[in-house]
Amino acid sequence: MMSYVDEVIERVIKENPSEPEFHQAVREVLNSLRPVVAENEAAFRRDAVLERLVNPERQIKFRVPWIDDAGQVHVNTGYRVQFSSAIGPYKGGLRLHPSVNLGIIKFLGFEQIFKNSLTGLPIGGGKGGSDFDPKGKSDREVMAFCQSFMSELCKYIGADTDIPAGDIGTGAREIGYMFGEYKKLRGLFEGVLTGKGLSYGGSLARTEATGYGLLYIVEEMLKCHGHDIAGKTVTVSGAGNVAIYAIEKAGQLGAKAVTCSDSDGWVYDPDGIDVQALKEIKEKNRQRLTEYRKYRPQSEYREGRGVWSVPCDIALPCATQNELTAEDAKTLIANGVIAVAEGANMPATSEAAALLQANGVLYLPGKASNAGGVATSGLEMSQNSERLHWSFDEVDAQLRTIMVDLYHHIDDAAKRYGREGNYVDGANIAGFEKVFDAMSMQGIV
Ligand code: NDP
Ligand code: 2IT
Numbered sequence: 407m408m409s410y411v412d413e414v415i416e417r418v419i420k421e422n423p424s425e426p427e428f429h430q431a432v433r434e435v436l437n438s439l440r441p442v443v444a445e446n447e448a449a450f451r452r453d454a455v456l457e458r459l460v461n462p463e464r465q466i467k468f469r470v471p472w473i474d475d476a477g478q479v480h481v482n483t484g485y486r487v488q489f490s491s492a493i494g495p496y497k498g499g500l501r502l503h504p505s506v507n508l509g510i511i512k513f514l515g516f517e518q519i520f521k522n523s524l525t526g527l528p529i530g531g532g533k534g535g536s537d538f539d540p541k542g543k544s545d546r547e548v549m550a551f552c553q554s555f556m557s558e559l560c561k562y563i564g565a566d567t568d569i570p571a572g573d574i575g576t577g578a579r580e581i582g583y584m585f586g587e588y589k590k591l592r593g594l595f596e597g598v599l600t601g602k603g604l605s606y607g608g609s610l611a612r613t614e615a616t617g618y619g620l621l622y623i624v625e626e627m628l629k630c631h632g633h634d635i636a637g638k639t640v641t642v643s644g645a646g647n648v649a650i651y652a653i654e655k656a657g658q659l660g661a662k663a664v665t666c667s668d669s670d671g672w673v674y675d676p677d678g679i680d681v682q683a684l685k686e687i688k689e690k691n692r693q694r695l696t697e698y699r700k701y702r703p704q705s706e707y708r709e710g711r712g713v714w715s716v717p718c719d720i721a722l723p724c725a726t727q728n729e730l731t732a733e734d735a736k737t738l739i740a741n742g743v744i745a746v747a748e749g750a751n752m753p754a755t756s757e758a759a760a761l762l763q764a765n766g767v768l769y770l771p772g773k774a775s776n777a778g779g780v781a782t783s784g785l786e787m788s789q790n791s792e793r794l795h796w797s798f799d800e801v802d803a804q805l806r807t808i809m810v811d812l813y814h815h816i817d818d819a820a821k822r823y824g825r826e827g828n829y830v831d832g833a834n835i836a837g838f839e840k841v842f843d844a845m846s847m848q849g850i851v
């Protein structure tokens with residue numbers, strides 16, 4: 407007889423044929439869970455534990471019409487996948503990118519279940535977004551889109567039911583417009599979104615949290631393996647929220663980040679990326695990375711991809727899914743990389759991840775290493791609930807503690823199942839255990 411895990415993987419593929427990213431995420435998690443399921447396969451099968459895990463509680467798809475500055479009407483598709491409320495209200499970002507489709511949102515929502523569990527905070531898993539492309543749009547066009555998007559989404563979310571946040575293409579500007587529209591339509595000033603501006607309920611350190619958290623967990627992992635992060639050369643992909651603050655914290659910890667990238671090209675700055683210049687280009691002016699050489703004439707700009715060809719000790723993919731291929735992994739290994747930690751969600755292909763692990767590279771999957779963002783969103787929710795706000799140092803200290811604890815939690819889980827050093831298995835098992843416990847106690851719902 408086929409194993410229960412294989413049976414469920416096969417069904418997921420058959421029932422969701424055009425969702426390759428979702429298959430990839432499910433396969434990775436369920437493969438890790440094999441030893442957990444094997445301990446009690448008959449009960450798992452009887453209770454359809456895995457079917458309940460891989461089927462979202464609810465998925466919402468809606469029309470988003472909006473009017474551009476020239477008077478032309480556009481129609482985009484909006485999504486919110488409310489995947490699991492086992493341990494808390496749905497929580498997860500909103501991605502605005504032309505590549506968005508249901509399968510992408512489902513893979514992200516599925517990952518979010520385990521990530522949120524690993525933070526130790528009471529937050530369930532969800533994700534949403536749209537195939538809208540904010541690039542090249544005026545502020546008014548972005549506002550028109552965000553208002554239309556929220557006019558439908560507001561029916562399904564709330565501070566105690568589902569709390570969206572940022573992701574690719576959704577930053578402070580978009581969250582502001584969405585919050586304003588939610589407040590107007592629902593008549594509620596509540597913590598329904600995280601990543602809010604500081605003047606209306608946002609948390610200090612949320613902007614920095616994903617990148618900072620990534621470096622905190624890398625620092626701890628390296629320390630536990632006898633390495634010091636100070637003095638290390640770091641390569642980073644992406645030039646958005648996660649990448650910028652990963653580069654910043656790497657510098658603060660005495661390491662040197664020498665690359666960044668956007669979807670057109672990449673920068674190599676052997677003296678270390680100038681993070682102030684990067685912020686001005688990307689956060690303030692919303693320009694392309696071609697501008698970087700104006701600030702740093704000694705740096706190099708190349709079109710296309712190529713960040714992973716630069717020799718480094720630590721590689722931090724912070725752009726998007728499947729951006730680090732098997733070929734890239736081979737290059738990194740040949741160049742002596744010590745650690746690869748994911749700032750993005752699922753940036754390594756399955757083949758790349760397997761190669762890194764087989765060659766003794768310390769490899770942290772995104773659901774562990776980028777959990778600092780959503781963890782700090784959880785801290786923003788706490789501050790909103792008590793109608794207070796905490797200092798930067800208070801939030802940052804909690805973030806650091808969460809990331810250090812998270813590392814030991816996944817390390818311990820891997821050891822318990824004889825998979826020492828396999829942080830993919832450790833993260834999937836540890837993330838699952840809390841969710842499973844909650845599901846077991848709440849009955850078949
Ligand atoms: P941003 O929109 O701020 O930045 C994304 C960056 O990645 C940009 O430089 C963008 O380049 C590049 N990029 C995006 N898509 C592609 C693509 N298809 N091909 C090449 N480059 C691409 O997003 P974030 O920094 O917030 O998110 C980056 C990753 O981190 C995502 O995987 C996200 O899910 C994950 N993440 C984000 C968290 C957060 O708190 N923001 C928390 C945890 C994970 P360009 O501008 O040219 O498109
Ligand atoms: O992928 C992620 O964890 C995020 N985009 C952040 C989600 C959140 O709710 O802060």
